[in-house]
Amino acid sequence: MKSNLTNEQVAESIKAQFDEAIISVDTPYDFLTIEVEASKTYSIIEWLKNNETLQINFLTNLGGVHYPESTDRELVVVYHLHSMVNNFRLRLKTALPISNPEIDSIVKIYDGANWMERETYDFYGIIFKGHPNLTRILNEDTMDYFPLRKEYHLEDATREDKDDRFFGR
Amino acid sequence: MSTYKEEIIEELRFDQSKETIDGDIATLNLGPTHPATHGIFQNVLKVDGEKILSSEQTVGYIHRAFEKLAERRPYNQITPITDRLNYCSSPINNMGWEMTVEKLIGAEIPKRAQYMRVIIMELSRIADHLICNSVIGVDTGALTGFTYVFQQREKIYELFEEVCGARLTTNIGRIGGFERDFSPEFHRKLKDFLVEFPKVFNEFNSLLSRNRIFMDRTIGAGPISAQRALDYSFVGPNLRAAGVDYDVRIMEPYSSYQDFDFEIPVGTQGDTYDRFQVRQEEVRQSLKIIHQAYNNLPEGDYKADLPEFYLPPKEQVYNNMEALIYHFKIVMGETPIPAGEVYHSVEGGNGELGYYLISDGGRTPYRLQFRRPCFIYYQAYPEMITGQNISDAVLTLSSLNVIAGELDA
Numbered sequence: 001m002k003s004n005l006t007n008e009q010v011a012e013s014i015k016a017q018f019d020e021a022i023i024s025v026d027t028p029y030d031f032l033t034i035e036v037e038a039s040k041t042y043s044i045i046e047w048l049k050n051n052e053t054l055q056i057n058f059l060t061n062l063g064g065v066h067y068p069e070s071t072d073r074e075l076v077v078v079y080h081l082h083s084m085v086n087n088f089r090l091r092l093k094t095a096l097p098i099s100n101p102e103i104d105s106i107v108k109i110y111d112g113a114n115w116m117e118r119e120t121y122d123f124y125g126i127i128f129k130g131h132p133n134l135t136r137i138l139n140e141d142t143m144d145y146f147p148l149r150k151e152y153h154l155e156d157a158t159r160e161d162k163d164d165r166f167f168g169r
Numbered sequence: 170m171s172t173y174k175e176e177i178i179e180e181l182r183f184d185q186s187k188e189t190i191d192g193d194i195a196t197l198n199l200g201p202t203h204p205a206t207h208g209i210f211q212n213v214l215k216v217d218g219e220k221i222l223s224s225e226q227t228v229g230y231i232h233r234a235f236e237k238l239a240e241r242r243p244y245n246q247i248t249p250i251t252d253r254l255n256y257c258s259s260p261i262n263n264m265g266w267e268m269t270v271e272k273l274i275g276a277e278i279p280k281r282a283q284y285m286r287v288i289i290m291e292l293s294r295i296a297d298h299l300i301c302n303s304v305i306g307v308d309t310g311a312l313t314g315f316t317y318v319f320q321q322r323e324k325i326y327e328l329f330e331e332v333c334g335a336r337l338t339t340n341i342g343r344i345g346g347f348e349r350d351f352s353p354e355f356h357r358k359l360k361d362f363l364v365e366f367p368k369v370f371n372e373f374n375s376l377l378s379r380n381r382i383f384m385d386r387t388i389g390a391g392p393i394s395a396q397r398a399l400d401y402s403f404v405g406p407n408l409r410a411a412g413v414d415y416d417v418r419i420m421e422p423y424s425s426y427q428d429f430d431f432e433i434p435v436g437t438q439g440d441t442y443d444r445f446q447v448r449q450e451e452v453r454q455s456l457k458i459i460h461q462a463y464n465n466l467p468e469g470d471y472k473a474d475l476p477e478f479y480l481p482p483k484e485q486v487y488n489n490m491e492a493l494i495y496h497f498k499i500v501m502g503e504t505p506i507p508a509g510e511v512y513h514s515v516e517g518g519n520g521e522l523g524y525y526l527i528s529d530g531g532r533t534p535y536r537l538q539f540r541r542p543c544f545i546y547y548q549a550y551p552e553m554i555t556g557q558n559i560s561d562a563v564l565t566l567s568s569l570n571v572i573a574g575e576l577d578a
Contacts, residue, residue, distance in 0.1 A: 001420050029272065029511045059402050060514075061523055061540040080512060080525065080540075084415050091512070112402030115548045123236070138229035138577060147237060154241045 004086040007032040010054060018044055033091040041079075041094050042104040048081060048090070049109055056090055058082040059106075062116035064124035066149045074098035075126055079106075096126065105131040123148035193217050197559070201230055205563045207304060208573035212550075212562070219558045224551040228544075232577045239537040243502025244270050245344055245478070247537070252338035254541060255575040258297035258518035260289045260329065260341045265515035268423055269524040270344050273511045274478065281469040282346035283425040287462045288359075289332065289341060290424070290515075291455040295366075296325045297518030298406075298448040298455075301570040305445050306377050308567050309386045314376045321369050324362050331355040345479040346472030359463065367456065374449055387442040391553045391565025398439060401549040404542050405520020407569055410447045411439030417516040428465075429458045441561075441568040477504045502532040519543055519570055543575040 010032055011025050021040035026033045036044055048056040061080035068074060073095035081090045096103060105128035106113045117128040118137040125146035128134055136143060145152065194217050201211040209230040215222040235254070239247050251262040264286050271278060299322050303315040326336040331354050333341040342348070351359075377383045393403070398411040408415060416433045418426040434450035436443025472479055476495050485492035498504050508530040514523040523540030546569065554562040 001422070028509050031510075031512060033510075058399060060521070061512075061525060061538065063525065063538040065527060065536045078525070078538075080523070084413070084420070087420050089512070110402065111397075111400045112545055112548065115544060119544075138232040140229075147234065154237055 001087055003088045005054065005083070005088040010056075010088065010090060013051075013054060014044065014048075017047060031089060031091055033093060035093045035095070038077075038094045038096055038103050041077075041092065042106060042109075044092065045079065045081070045106055046109050054083060054088075055085045056081045056083040056088065058084055059110040059112055059116075060089070062106075062113055062120060064120045064126055064148070066124060068150050070095070072097040072099075075101045075124055077103060077120065077126060101126045102129055103127070104129050105134075107131055122146070125149070194222065199559070199562065201227070205308060205566075207567055208571065208576075210547075210566070210571065210573065210576075214559070214562070216559065219560075221554050221557055221559065221562055224554055224562075226547070226550065228547070229577050231573055235539065235578045236537060239534055241533055243499075243504075243532050244506065244534070245480075245499060246502070247534070248342075249338065249340045251539075252340055253574050254539060254578070255297070255518055255522070255543070255572045256337060257300050257570075257572060258293040259337065259339045260293040261297075261515060261517045262522065263339060263341050264290055264424070265513065265517065265522055266524055267342055267344050268515065269511060269513040269526055270478075271473075272513050273509060273526060273528060274475075274507060276345060276473050276475055276478075278346060278424075278473050279469045279471070280425065280467040282471050282473065284462045284466050285347060285351065285471060286342065286424045287426065287429070288459055288466075289329070291459045291462075292325050292328060294455050294518055295452050296322050297570075298452050301518075301567070302377075302445055302448050303373070304567045305387065305441065305564060306383070308564050309383055311377065311380075311383065314373045317376075318369065318373050321362075321366050324358070324366070328355060328358055328362065331358060343472065343479055345475040346470070348472075348480075350471045363456070363460065363463070370452060378446070378449065384442060386560075387445060387564060387568075388440060389438070390441040390561040391557060391568065392438050392440040393549060393553050394439060397549070397552070398546075401546055401552075403520070403546045403549070405516065405518075406447045406451060407439075407444060407546055408520065409433060410436035410443035412437050417514050417521050421514070423513070423515060426458075429461045431455075431458050441564050444568040504532075506530060506532075514540065517542065519572070519575065520546075539578060541575045541578060543571050544578070547571050547576055 007027050014034060015022055018040055021037040023035040048054055060082045063078050065076040065078060066074060075096045075098055077094050079092040105117055115137060117131055118134060120126050121134055122136045122139050123146060194215055197214045197216050199212040199214055200206045201209045211227040213225045235250050238250055248263050248266055251266045252259040254262045299318045303318050306314040329339050330336050331352055333339050393411055395411040395413050398408050412435050414433045414435050419433060431454045434447050436447050480499055481492035481495055486496045506528050508528050510527045512523060512525045514521045520542040522542060525538040526534055527536040529535040554565055
């Protein structure tokens with residue numbers, strides 16, 4: 001089924017409204033990806049939901065990514081939004097410094113974001129301000145680190161009995 | 170001086186506040202291990218007699234860190250991880266992942282392989298829905314239908330076994346298609362199944378669908394409105410039962426779904442009965458798709474020409490240098506992969522199952538996130554059961570088809 005909206009059209013209308021908040025626009029594999037300022041994410045998502053032309057009003061997915069090399073932009077929150085009416089998907093990204101990973105929670109806009117944000121906090125330690133119950137969800141409550149950050153290796157790094165150098169690991 | 174036993178009794182008496190003994194409100198643990206929860210879910214209910222006032226969920230009992238595991242594994246070794254998400258329909262998960270990688274590397278898949286995939290995916294959708302619907306029957310007290318359709322599910326598993334050798338956690342297919350063509354035995358068994366299954370299914374349907382007791386139990390149990398379902402990011406049969414006709418197979422066809430003629434059933438109330446009926450109709454639509462795909466199965470290859478990703482046949486590995494090199498590169502995970510990020514979704518047993526993959530060109534994904542429908546819609550459960558009876562809460566849980574493996578990743 002064809003989409004009623006084009007990537008350019010959506011990018012233009014977001015730019016017209018939030019020009020100063022947009023950092024970059026890209027379309028990897030024909031999927032509109034917009035990087036925005038963390039402080040403006042909440043208002044952009046709210047505006048997209050209430051916009052009657054775009055109707056991007058379904059939260060498909062929310063998650064984190066960790067890029068240890070990019071200083072002050074280590075943690076990235078990725079939102080996948082969807083307009084079922086227009087059959088259009090949009091990816092919003094926003095980067096946060098690992099020293100102070102705080103962003104506004106979107107639970108007030110989408111109830112479904114509740115557990116997705118808890119999961120992202122659980123794995124990456126991203127603080128969602130205004131979340132009603134920001135606690136760990138899949139890992140145990142006493143865990144004192146955020147396991148999906150890149151500095152935590154899957155296997156015990158102190159082991160000496162295994163030499164995986166020749167296997168590209 | 171009191172004895173030890175008396176101390177314990179005194180302690181217990183202290184704990185029995187007004188809430189439990191004298192008052193009307195009691196706290197009840199539904200789960201984590203309880204026969205009626207069909208998986209490891211804990212719900213701490215506050216009940217006033219039979220009526221549920223509030224519910225608090227605990228999840229994560231079988232969390233296995235799939236997303237972390239996936240960051241250490243070459244692409245072809247991630248398929249077995251996806252088996253363990255929704256293990257009632259693992260072929261859909263497997264193929265969804267394979268299609269994600271194919272999207273990333275830009276592979277063209279032959280029409281025959283696509284149709285073969287459609288047949289396998291629809292068979293597993295039937296198996297998934299059969300379990301869900303027959304378990305709703307069990308929870309209302311009708312065990313007969315459950316044992317009856319499980320024979321048919323067994324036949325579907327035998328078909329999977331013919332294709333890939335495994336039954337539940339299938340690891341079916343390869344990046345690029347299938348490991349072998351459908352065997353003559355598969356064709357025979359599929360033809361038998363297509364003749365026999367509709368009869369059994371109609372009998373099963375007549376056991377429950379218009380059964381007075383079943384209808385009384387399920388109509389109005391655990392309802393959700395379309396707007397609330399969308400707010401909670403519902404997908405799949407549960408969203409369709411609330412009246413939204415969204416289906417990934419129609420909206421963004423993958424694997425040649427645009428070639429087939431089928432309908433999306435929708436409900437109106439979003440209650441247990443509607444979810445049951447939507448799944449029943451989806452089974453019929455799946456059968457329709459299988460008939461179309463099987464009767465029009467194109468000639469051609471069952472796999473794409475992707476020597477860098479597709480393991481060569483064993484006899485070639487022993488006698489052919491290129492095949493040996495590719496074999497080693499694939500097994501050791503040294504195949505170059507383009508950098509990029511891709512989101513691909515398929516219509517799983519429970520709705521839109523998404524794969525968000527970021528590749529930095531390395532041997533493993535940089536980041537792989539599974540959009541697990543169960544995890545997302547299970548958070549609406551307290552809202553759906555508040556004000557309902559405990560027996561309705563059990564029905565709602567089974568009709569949502571919450572699968573612990575998919576919930577906890």
